[in-house]
Each structure stands twice: as C-alpha cells, then as structure tokens.
Amino acid sequence: MDWINKHLQIVSINTFIDPIFPVENAIITHAHADHAKPGHNNVLATKHTIEIMKIRYGENCANNFQELSFNSPLNINGVKVTFFPAGHILGSAQVLLEYQKDKINFTGDFKITKDDTCESFRPVTCDTLVTEATFGLPIFQHPDPEVEINKLIDSLKTFSNRPHLIGVYALGKAQRLIKLLRNKGYDETIFIHGALEKICNYYIQSGISLGNLSKALIKGEKKRF
Ligand SMILES: [Zn+2]
Known part of the structure; x- marks a missing residue:
C-alpha cells in the first residue's frame, strides 16, 4: 500500500x-x-x-x-x-x-x-x-476488404439488371464502401439513402472523392427504378 x-x-x-x-x-x-x-x-x-x-x-x-x-x-x-x-x-x-x-x-x-x-x-x-475491444475476441475474423469488394463487383457485373442494396452506417462505413468500389474502377452512379447525403458531401468537400452519387428517393417521387 x-x-x-x-x-x-x-x-x-x-x-x-x-x-x-x-x-x-x-x-x-x-x-x-x-x-x-x-x-x-x-x-x-x-x-x-x-x-x-x-x-x-x-x-x-x-x-x-x-x-x-x-x-x-x-x-x-x-x-x-x-x-x-x-x-x-x-x-x-x-x-x-x-x-x-x-x-x-x-x-x-x-x-x-x-x-x-x-x-x-x-x-x-x-x-x-x-481501448474499446468490441471485436477483440479471436472469433471475430474480418475478411479482407479487397476480396469482399471483388465479390460485389463480380455480382454487379453478373447481375447487372438487378439492383444491389447494401446496408451501411451513414458515417464512415458508407463512405469507405463507396471509396473501395471507386478504387476498383466502378464509376456508375451510386444511389444513396437521404440519411447519407450530408456526410457524403462533407467527405467530398474534405477532398475524398466518392464519384457520382444520387439520392435513391427524392421527396414526392414514388418510384425511381
Ligand atoms: Zn465509432
């Protein structure tokens, strides 16, 4: 003591x-x-x-x-x-x-x-x-993001006539996923939920290019696709 x-x-x-x-x-x-x-x-x-x-x-x-x-x-x-x-x-x-x-x-x-x-x-x-160790236990093994993004790119090519819906956190995860797609050369417009818009715009203003983004739904519009 x-x-x-x-x-x-x-x-x-x-x-x-x-x-x-x-x-x-x-x-x-x-x-x-x-x-x-x-x-x-x-x-x-x-x-x-x-x-x-x-x-x-x-x-x-x-x-x-x-x-x-x-x-x-x-x-x-x-x-x-x-x-x-x-x-x-x-x-x-x-x-x-x-x-x-x-x-x-x-x-x-x-x-x-x-x-x-x-x-x-x-x-x-x-x-x-x-530290906060939410995923600190060895059972949590996150796959390689490059491998996962390639799966998505392959699916977009194989099923080009079908929409692909991806759930993400509005801050951080959404922009990371979009950037990973852009880094792989995917340059089509990506439609985003309105909740992502302000944060995506902020990232873009901060110098992180995210390519062409468009709101998936516009107020008053009933159907987009
Ligand atoms: Zn956090």
Whole structure:
C-alpha cells in the first residue's frame, strides 16, 4: 500500500473522454453517436470531428469548440494531451495523456486496416492502454476488404439488371464502401439513402472523392427504378 501511495498520483483535469452525458469539458475521439453526444460546455476534438458533430447535431451542439490537430500537444493543468490518428473514420483520434513520465493512451474506436477515407492509424507508445475491444475476441475474423469488394463487383457485373442494396452506417462505413468500389474502377452512379447525403458531401468537400452519387428517393417521387 505504501508503494502504491508513493507512486499513485491523482491529477484532476476535470475533463471526460467521450462522456455519455453532458459535462463541462469533453474530449471527443470521433463523431459516431455512441462517442459524441450533444450538450457539453467545452469540446476538444479534431477539426473533422467538430464539423461532423455540427452537421449531425447542429451548430450549437456544444457551447465552445476547440480544435486540436494530430500530433500537436496541448497542456491542460500540467497534463499533456496529444491526438494521434485512429484510422476509424474521418477525424477519429486516439488521445494520449502524459503526466511526468506516465503515458496513458485512449484509442477510442480504431482500426489498423488501410482506409482511404481517413487518416491512417498510428501506433502510440504508452504505459497504459485503454481501448474499446468490441471485436477483440479471436472469433471475430474480418475478411479482407479487397476480396469482399471483388465479390460485389463480380455480382454487379453478373447481375447487372438487378439492383444491389447494401446496408451501411451513414458515417464512415458508407463512405469507405463507396471509396473501395471507386478504387476498383466502378464509376456508375451510386444511389444513396437521404440519411447519407450530408456526410457524403462533407467527405467530398474534405477532398475524398466518392464519384457520382444520387439520392435513391427524392421527396414526392414514388418510384425511381
Ligand atoms: Zn465509432
């Protein structure tokens, strides 16, 4: 106990990472709804995360926003806060907290697979790792995206007279799938659900080309195909 007391230091920076309820100071790792909630007083996040939060929740979804770029340390009450790319969606960040010689890294959601729609994951050296491991068990073996996208391309060619409907998350997964198709040379118009439109447009504005997209249904229109 003495050893612990000697080495354990509690430093308060009155800041939460991805809090699920409104707080005074929040660091937000990325804009998915289970990590980014509206109603905080101060939000510290990457530029893309802040902009996507505003698209999804409105301009005033927090009272104050502070942008922090990757690899640019910020000092909060003696604790150094640095963001590193998490490779999950556009703007997603790992949060490294350093106090004296101790380093704690909070990964947020992350992936190490290549994804042309976001900044690539960067390994971070730390003493303590805090991670969300939804798919951490060995039973989860995700197939190679290149192989899966080739199956889709083959099906589009073989059954060119049939629509192919694909369910995706509106933020991140949709844009990744579209980009994978474009990278394979698929240049036909892709029809998207209206819920994807704003986020797809934001990705395009941010320099991620997604090719020709069109809304699958237009208000008042009963049948498209
Ligand atoms: Zn996420």
